[in-house]
């Protein structure tokens with residue numbers, strides 16, 4: 258076990274980012290005051306659209322250096338629709354971080370909390386608990402700043418799939434399925450692609466099938482993305498681990514969030530070999546920023562993922578126990594109180610949801 262405290266960098270960001278981050282910090286403070294075996298050095302820093310307005314840089318060298326020396330990052334949300342670089346592109350440092358630190362596995366757990374609102378009425382939805390792994394360094398995002406429009410007539414973007422990035426993300430998905438299998442999940446990985454139309458996607462599927470051979474205890478299946486969109490609504494409980502290209506993962510993980518009560522319920526981790534960034538799956542939600550309507554659950558569950566990561570990085574079982582305590586508090590808040598967040602048409606805002614979670618913690 259490592260004999261030092263983990264160092265985490267906290268980037269609240271823009272829009273509802275600081276609102277939900279304040280909630281995660283309240284939860285973390287309460288946890289630290291209750292569990293003496295958990296100690297963390299927290300470094301709060303500025304990055305994002307507001308930072309760009311104030312300092313001329315959205316992601317400073319200093320922030321990048323501190324992240325390089327950190328054991329994990331907690332991020333709120335970044336970017337504002339009306340704050341752009343001179344060339345008109347949006348400020349999205351969270352995507353730059355994925356490239357800089359090779360955060361290749363976008364982990365998006367889709368779990369329906371007991372008592373949470375879902376648009377599905379089939380009783381089987383109660384067992385909804387799968388994870389989407391979104392390849393996060395290439396695919397349609399590989400050349401995202403290089404797209405062009407010629408003569409106002411033809412637009413072009415490029416999708417790139419490499420063997421190296423595909424192998425590492427498939428192996429990540431297979432290892433996750435192995436670990437889940439030990440906990441009683443089916444041990445299945447579904448590769449979602451469009452191999453029937455695109456060469457790049459056929460290559461993606463070919464590499465998936467090559468890597469599957471090294472994980473004989475894992476069930477594998479392949480689906481086209483259009484069929485997967487249908488299945489994700491009709492029978493999402495059949496999935497265990499999904500692995501897919503960057504853009505497909507971007508879209509399908511929002512669909513997954515819809516199944517479990519909205520963006521405010523969906524945590525995520527962007528994981529590389531050394532560095533990991535944990536953040537809610539949602540963006541800065543400018544339409545509700547400053548109104549007290551943001552659901553902090555996704556942010557708090559991202560803190561849970563960070564605590565689990567720190568435990569796996571060798572900082573001790575106490576971090577795992579801490580993660581469980583927070584997770585149980587979140588589950589109880591929904592199960593016992595029937596929380597009804599704004600996002601699904603209710604009136605429970607940021608503070609009400611936070612208070613419930615703190616009470617059960």
Ligand code: ATP
Nearest residue numbers: 520521539540541542543544545550551552553600
């Ligand atoms: P990005 O492109 O950065 O992912 P986006 O513009 O696609 O962002 P979000 O900012 O995620 O979208 O917002 C999508 C919708 O979900 C908005 O209507 C927003 O209000 C809602 N939303 C997002 N996060 C939350 C939250 N935590 N609580 C309540 N509603 C949310």
